[in-house]
Amino acid sequence: MDYEIFDLGDVTLQSGVTLPSAFLAYKTYGRLNEKKDNVIIYPTAFGDQHVQNEWLIGNGMALDPEKYFIIVPNLLGNGLSSSPSNTPPPFDRANFPRVTIYDNVQLQYRLVTEKFGIQKIALVLGWSMGGIQAFQWGASYPDMVERIAPIAGVAKTWPHTFVVMDGVSAPLMAVAHFDSSKLNQLTSADMRAVGRAYAGWGFSQAFYREELYRELGYDTVTDFVAGFWENIFMTMDPHNVLTMLWTGQFADISANPSYNGDFDKALRSIKALACIMPGSTDLFCTADDNEYEAKLIPNAVFSPIESIWGHFAGRGINSADNTFIVDNLKRLLALSTKG
Incomplete structure (x- = not known):
C-alpha cells in the first residue's frame, strides 16, 4: 500500500x-x-x-x-x-x-x-x-x-456539463432498467458502454480528425475506443463511478x-x-x-x-x-x- x-x-x-x-x-x-x-x-x-x-x-x-x-x-x-x-x-x-x-x-x-x-x-x-x-x-x-x-x-x-455527465451514467442506469433497486446487480463488465459514452467528450473533434490517438499507440479510432476508453472504465467499480458522477453533477x-x-x-x-x-x-x-x-x-x-x-x-x-x-x-x- x-x-x-x-x-x-x-x-x-x-x-x-x-x-x-x-x-x-x-x-x-x-x-x-x-x-x-x-x-x-x-x-x-x-x-x-x-x-x-x-x-x-x-x-x-x-x-x-x-x-x-x-x-x-x-x-x-x-x-x-x-x-x-x-x-x-x-x-x-x-x-x-x-x-x-x-x-x-x-x-x-x-x-x-x-x-x-x-x-x-x-x-x-x-x-x-x-x-x-x-x-x-x-x-x-x-x-x-x-x-x-x-x-x-x-x-x-454548468447545465451542459450536467447533461454530459448524465449521458455517461445513462448506460449503467439502462442496465438496471432505470430502477435504482436493481443497481446492485451491476458489474465491471457493464462499464464498457460507459467508456464509449465518454469517448466523444474527453478529446476534441480535431484530436480525432488529426488522428492524434496514434501518438497514444492506437492505429484506428475503433482500436482507440476499445483499448483506451473501454479499458479505463472497465477497471472501475460501477457503484464507485455512479457515486463520483453524482458528486460531479x-x-x-x-x-x-x-x-x-x-x-x-x-x-x-x-x-x-x-x-x-x-x-x-x-x-x-x-x-x-x-x-x-x-x-x-x-x-x-x-x-x-x-x-x-x-x-x-x-x-x-x-x-x-x-x-x-x-x-x-x-x-x-x-x-x-x-x-
Whole structure:
C-alpha cells in the first residue's frame, strides 16, 4: 500500500446522512517545513487515484518535493477513500450516501488541520473534478488558501456539463432498467458502454480528425475506443463511478451554508491568487465557463491551454500541454501573496 489512511470517524454529510467510520486515503510527497507554510493540496479527479497525479510531482517540476509538502487526498468514491466498494453494509454498493464536493473539501480540511496542524496553504490545484475542489477550497477557506490553479475544472457544473455527465451514467442506469433497486446487480463488465459514452467528450473533434490517438499507440479510432476508453472504465467499480458522477453533477462552490447558492458571491469571495487553465477545446468544462468565473475572482488570471487535446489537455499525456501547465504553476508559486 503506497498511501496512508486518515480515519474521520462517523461523518455527517451535507445530505444529513451519517457515514460511519469514514476515512480518506492520501499520499504525501516531500517534507513539511518548520513554518508549515510550504503546503500544496492536490486532490484527485473523477476516476483517478493519487498515482495519476504524480506526473506533476518531482524534482525540478512545479510540484517539487524538495521545496514543498504535497498532499494528494483521494476523492470519496474513488475506491481508496470511503467508497461504495469498500464500505460495509448498510452503506455498500448502491446504498452509499450522496457526497458533495463540499463534503470532500471539508474532510480534506480536517486531514490538513488535525493530522498536520497546517493553517496556511500555498496552493491548491487539480484537474477536472480536482479543479472543482481547488475552487471549493478557495471559496470555503479564503483566508487559508494563498493560490489556486484549477485545470480543466469549473467552479460549478454548468447545465451542459450536467447533461454530459448524465449521458455517461445513462448506460449503467439502462442496465438496471432505470430502477435504482436493481443497481446492485451491476458489474465491471457493464462499464464498457460507459467508456464509449465518454469517448466523444474527453478529446476534441480535431484530436480525432488529426488522428492524434496514434501518438497514444492506437492505429484506428475503433482500436482507440476499445483499448483506451473501454479499458479505463472497465477497471472501475460501477457503484464507485455512479457515486463520483453524482458528486460531479451536483458540484457548485456556492451550494452550502456560507453562500446559500449565490454563485457570483462565492467566486468574489476567493482571495487566493488564481491561475485558471481550461483546455481551449474542452467540450464540457468549457473555456467560456471558466472565463466567466475568472472575471469574478478578484486575483485571477485566465490562461487557456491552447490545445486540441480537449479535456485531456490537463491530464499529463501531451508534452506541449504539460510544459504550459508546469510553467504556469511555477509562475504562480513564485508570486508573492503578501499584499
